[in-house]
Amino acid sequence: MVMRNIWIRDLNDSAGPFATVVMDATHDTADATEQYRLRWRDLRERLVDAGADDATLAVLDEAVTGAGAPDGTAGRLLVADSARVLLDRHCEVPPERGTASWGPVPDLLAVLSSGSDEVPTVVVAVDRTGGEIRAVDGSVETVSSDATGPVHKANTAGPGEGGADARVEETWKRNAQAVAERVDKLVRGGNAGLLVVAGDAPARARLRDELAPASAEIMAEIENTGGTVPEQVDDTVRAAADDVREQRRVTAVTSYATASGRTDGLAVTGLSGVAAAARAHAVETLLVDPSAVPETSGPAADVLVRAVVSADGDVVQARPGDDVTLSDGLGAILRFPVGPAA
Known part of the structure; x- marks a missing residue:
């Protein structure tokens, strides 16, 4: 199976704790640099309040202030520990609001909501x-x-x-x-x-x-x-990559819907069912609708994303308009049934 979320897998090389930042990196006005600096100052203060250590803050300071700003509208996703930046990606659409979190697991739901998987x-x-x-x-x-x-x-x-x-x-x-x-x-x-x-x-x-x-x-x-x-090829690449991503997404959602309609146990939904399948390394594709994951389940969902990717599973973002039912915002297509259906 093609590994589409290997960038998440790379985060497993660190024991954490992790700072996760999703910010607006738009650079389309005369005062864009100053606005970018102010947005980072606000997010940095949130990390301080959450208990982020000085070493991690310094790593992020250097990453944020040292990188060139992209032209036009953009978002930026960063995950760092006390030693280095583990993830630094720009996305075309800036977030509606910036987020900054500190904890034992990266805030992968925020990252998934704001970015898209890469298409090599x-x-x-x-x-x-x-x-x-x-x-x-x-x-x-x-x-x-x-x-x-x-x-x-x-x-x-x-x-x-x-x-x-x-x-x-x-x-x-x-x-x-x-x-x-x-x-x-x-x-x-x-x-x-x-x-x-x-x-x-x-x-x-x-x-x-x-x-x-x-x-x-x-x-x-x-x-x-x-x-x-x-020179114009990058516009075509972006458009073609969007088509590839959406085709993958729709295929996964359709496969989940089909599997959910059968009785062979190859589809599960809900935090407990997906967690049991992940512990058995049975998850082939994890569907996540970040908007539907209960706030109290967010850290557990982040752990599930890491676990599935570590076991060579794929992660696909579901959307509220998809014709599937995901309890706790989570569902999975399994390689083999687990639990009572096994």
């Missing part, structure tokens, strides 16, 4: 000579084959030019094969959930024909005539 993405711009590839980690490389043949066809037909055109097309094909081989490797190695391909239609088609099925299935295309990653 490979981006490639292709043309007849090869392609420029941006890997999941952001590194960029240019790839082409060792073919030394021509890449341009003759403008006019003439004796022998049919054979020349065939050689040109063979060069194009070999270049596409070289790019596809590298893309497939980066998709596998980066556990990518999305492949964005820019280029003109013939170049994209040649690459698609050479890709492994696993890469072709996650491919999204944009029109671009150059052989370098275009």
